[in-house]
Amino acid sequence: MQARVRTAPELVIGGQQNIEKAREILFAELCRLLRQARALVVTSQIAETTSLVALEAMASGTPVIAFRRGALAEVVREGTGFLVESVEEMAAACARAGEIRSENCRSWVEQEYSAEQMADAYEALVQRILAW
Numbered sequence: 001m002q003a004r005v006r007t008a009p010e011l012v013i014g015g016q017q018n019i020e021k022a023r024e025i026l027f028a029e030l031c032r033l034l035r036q037a038r039a040l041v042v043t044s045q046i047a048e049t050t051s052l053v054a055l056e057a058m059a060s061g062t063p064v065i066a067f068r069r070g071a072l073a074e075v076v077r078e079g080t081g082f083l084v085e086s087v088e089e090m091a092a093a094c095a096r097a098g099e100i101r102s103e104n105c106r107s108w109v110e111q112e113y114s115a116e117q118m119a120d121a122y123e124a125l126v127q128r129i130l131a132w
Helices: 027-036 052-059 087-095 102-113 115-131
Strands: 004-013 020-026 040-042 064-067 081-084
Touching: 020 027, 040 052, 052 064, 052 102, 064 087, 081 087, 102 115
Parallel strands: 040 064, 064 081
Antiparallel strands: 004 020
């Protein structure tokens, strides 16, 4: 059985001349698309509490361009993408996506969001609570 990912209604695949909208894709295809993308552009202006899609993109070595809102301001660090305040800044950041090294994106996610790092952080939190 192959895992399927339900995507947003308008996932755009391809360049300006070859646009395809997909509603559901295989997980392996999503991973391939993220690895091949020049950048992940997050246009949401909602202050979300986490951004798994941004972390997945960076884990694939893809820089993230997003509005400085909610968790994205914590997840996207210098060298892993661009945080912007306006549509004009977003367009300019898209033109600069090639400046970001894939290795920076991947190493940031490994350093800050790996299973080992998260387990260590939870253990430290439990130890602080027990010492309280």
